[in-house]
Amino acid sequence: MNAPTRARESSAKPKRLRDGLGFFGTFLKNPGSVGAVLPSSRYLARALVGRLELQPGQLIVEYGPGTGPVTAIVRESLPTGAKYLGIELEPRFHQLLVHRYPTMDFHLGSAADVTKILAERNLPRPARIVSGLPFASLPPAVQDAVITGIVDSVRGTHADFRTFQYVHAYGMKAARRFRALMAERFDGFERIGPIVRNVPPAFVLRYWGAK
Numbered sequence: 001m002n003a004p005t006r007a008r009e010s011s012a013k014p015k016r017l018r019d020g021l022g023f024f025g026t027f028l029k030n031p032g033s034v035g036a037v038l039p040s041s042r043y044l045a046r047a048l049v050g051r052l053e054l055q056p057g058q059l060i061v062e063y064g065p066g067t068g069p070v071t072a073i074v075r076e077s078l079p080t081g082a083k084y085l086g087i088e089l090e091p092r093f094h095q096l097l098v099h100r101y102p103t104m105d106f107h108l109g110s111a112a113d114v115t116k117i118l119a120e121r122n123l124p125r126p127a128r129i130v131s132g133l134p135f136a137s138l139p140p141a142v143q144d145a146v147i148t149g150i151v152d153s154v155r156g157t158h159a160d161f162r163t164f165q166y167v168h169a170y171g172m173k174a175a176r177r178f179r180a181l182m183a184e185r186f187d188g189f190e191r192i193g194p195i196v197r198n199v200p201p202a203f204v205l206r207y208w209g210a211k
């Protein structure tokens with residue numbers, strides 16, 4: 001009875017290990033833009049994605065999918081007919097994602113260009129954006145450009161934007177700067193967690209009502 005579960009777990013472990021090593025290697029090359037030493041756990045990924053109640057034709061956009069732990073949860077819960085686009089800056093991760101999730105769409109580029117990317121791909125405005133971007137380690141100009149892109153793409157809609165911040169870095173200047181800017185641009189805010197079954201533990205932040 002338990003054999004299929006064991007088989008799934010034993011094939012998942014080498015993949016997690018491989019992803020962990022590859023992710024760490026990419027972090028060493030680009031510490032600022034990767035911003036984490038390990039991919040997110042499925043507990044954090046589930047909390048980040050939340051309940052996906054999208055209608056057919058509605059779009060969810062993922063920023064910075066990395067090796068795809070959040071993408072896997074979106075794929076599990078994406079309603080039939082709903083659309084997905086992942087935007088990833090790092091070519092190595094982009095290549096891996098295209099190979100690993102052949103039924104999903106990925107754009108190689110910066111989340112700061114989201115409005116242009118959606119227009120070029122003839123996609124609607126997002127109903128949800130989930131982000132793995134390491135805002136606390138991004139330069140202020142990149143933070144600003146990404147926030148402008150989020151607001152421009154969801155203003156006047158019921159969309160929400162969800163991201164996470166590590167508990168140990170929550171009080172850092174750059175993390176506080178990001179939350180202060182988001183508070184100016186969004187009416188609604190909720191903090192979920194901490195999600196302790198993640199290395200390191202993290203809060204999920206949810207924003208809605210872009211102004």
Ligand SMILES: C[S@@+](CC[C@H](N)C(=O)[O-])C[C@H]1O[C@@H](n2cnc3c(N)ncnc32)[C@H](O)[C@@H]1O
Binds near residue numbers: 067093
């Ligand atoms: C902290 S990792 C998160 C990876 C994955 N979502 C996870 O939770 O394990 C940050 C990811 O954001 C990507 N990234 C950084 N800046 C970006 C940008 N401006 N646009 C798109 N992706 C970006 C990095 O290459 C990396 O894959």
